[in-house]
Amino acid sequence: MVKYKNEPSAAEATLNRVFAALADANRRQLVHLLTEGEQRVSDLAAHFSMSLVAVSKHLKVLEAAGIVRRRVDGRTHYLSLNPEQLTGALDWIAVYRNFWQQRLDQLDNLEE
Amino acid sequence: MVKYKNEPSAAEATLNRVFAALADANRRQLVHLLTEGEQRVSDLAAHFSMSLVAVSKHLKVLEAAGIVRRRVDGRTHYLSLNPEQLTGALDWIAVYRNFWQQRLDQLDNLEE
DNA sequence: ATTATATTTAACTATATGGTTAAATATAAA
DNA sequence: TTTATATTTAACCATATAGTTAAATATAAT
Numbered sequence: 001m002v003k004y005k006n007e008p009s010a011a012e013a014t015l016n017r018v019f020a021a022l023a024d025a026n027r028r029q030l031v032h033l034l035t036e037g038e039q040r041v042s043d044l045a046a047h048f049s050m051s052l053v054a055v056s057k058h059l060k061v062l063e064a065a066g067i068v069r070r071r072v073d074g075r076t077h078y079l080s081l082n083p084e085q086l087t088g089a090l091d092w093i094a095v096y097r098n099f100w101q102q103r104l105d106q107l108d109n110l111e112e
Numbered sequence: 113m114v115k116y117k118n119e120p121s122a123a124e125a126t127l128n129r130v131f132a133a134l135a136d137a138n139r140r141q142l143v144h145l146l147t148e149g150e151q152r153v154s155d156l157a158a159h160f161s162m163s164l165v166a167v168s169k170h171l172k173v174l175e176a177a178g179i180v181r182r183r184v185d186g187r188t189h190y191l192s193l194n195p196e197q198l199t200g201a202l203d204w205i206a207v208y209r210n211f212w213q214q215r216l217d218q219l220d221n222l223e224e
Numbered sequence: 225a226t227t228a229t230a231t232t233t234a235a236c237t238a239t240a241t242g243g244t245t246a247a248a249t250a251t252a253a254a
Numbered sequence: 255t256t257t258a259t260a261t262t263t264a265a266c267c268a269t270a271t272a273g274t275t276a277a278a279t280a281t282a283a284t
Contacts (some may be wrong), residue, residue, distance in 0.1 A: 012137045022205070022270085023131035025124045031208055041231060054138035055271055056231065061271090068135070075230045075281040091207065096143055097198035136242085155260060166243055168261065173241095187251040187260045 011088070014066070018089045019066035025049070030090050031081065034068060038080040123200070126178070130201045133177035138162070139170050143193065146180060180194040 021027055045055040059079055062068040066085035071078040133139055157167040171191055174180040178197035183190040
């Protein structure tokens with residue numbers, strides 16, 4: 001019997017952070033806003049009813065997950081999207097979402 | 113200026129739950145184990161070092177997110193995968209992961 | 225040098241999460 | 255009917271999360 005929870009690999013820790021970052025609608029909205037390009041913290045915060053400090057914290061969560069990047073110019077912080085970081089999460093989900101479809105495809109191949 | 117956080121729609125609440133459910137490596141492992149087919153709580157728990165009660169709670173989180181389904185037969189609960197529930201999360205990520213690639217594709221189309 | 229702007233950090237609160245052990249519930253077997 | 259099995263619920267603990275306001279830091283403008 002193989003048991004798990006041995007070592008949480010770096011890849012697993014990254015998946016944890018990426019999925020957790022996306023589990024909040026405000027953060028997903030931040031990702032959406034950043035498709036318009038690089039933006040300042042206060043520009044982003046203007047779209048929300050919560051405080052700028054709260055938005056700043058959400059951006060840190062996205063940054064720690066590697067989903068957004070920060071460029072600092074003087075007192076101003078510019079945030080931008082790093083979409084490649086979503087690849088691991090996308091691939092993980094795709095495997096299991098497509099699970100039954102893959103099985104059906106395999107059956108089709110056997111019948112050919 | 114359009115502000116958000118007006119009403120958390122049912123679709124957003126579902127995405128919140130699905131992403132949050134996937135943000136834990138033990139739960140992702142449960143999903144993986146369930147690709148082998150319907151299994152009992154105690155069968156699943158045997159793969160982990162944590163208690164059966166803890167596994168039972170993780171299964172509830174996956175069930176609340178709609179990722180797994182439960183069939184009760186007497187005292188035994190059989191859990192199975194509901195992969196279609198991952199579609200919304202997959203689609204959400206795909207939009208943003210493909211964001212730059214789509215932009216590049218659009219540029220390619222203009223050059224043709 | 226003073227003031228205003230951009231943002232983070234600190235301190236705090238409330239609630240959620242992930243785990244535990246003990247007890248309860250439901251069903252099956254002896 | 256007594257006992258064993260399968261699982262959940264309850265009560266609890268420690269840590270994490272999401273928000274707040276106030277203070278600190280860094281930089282730019284007057």
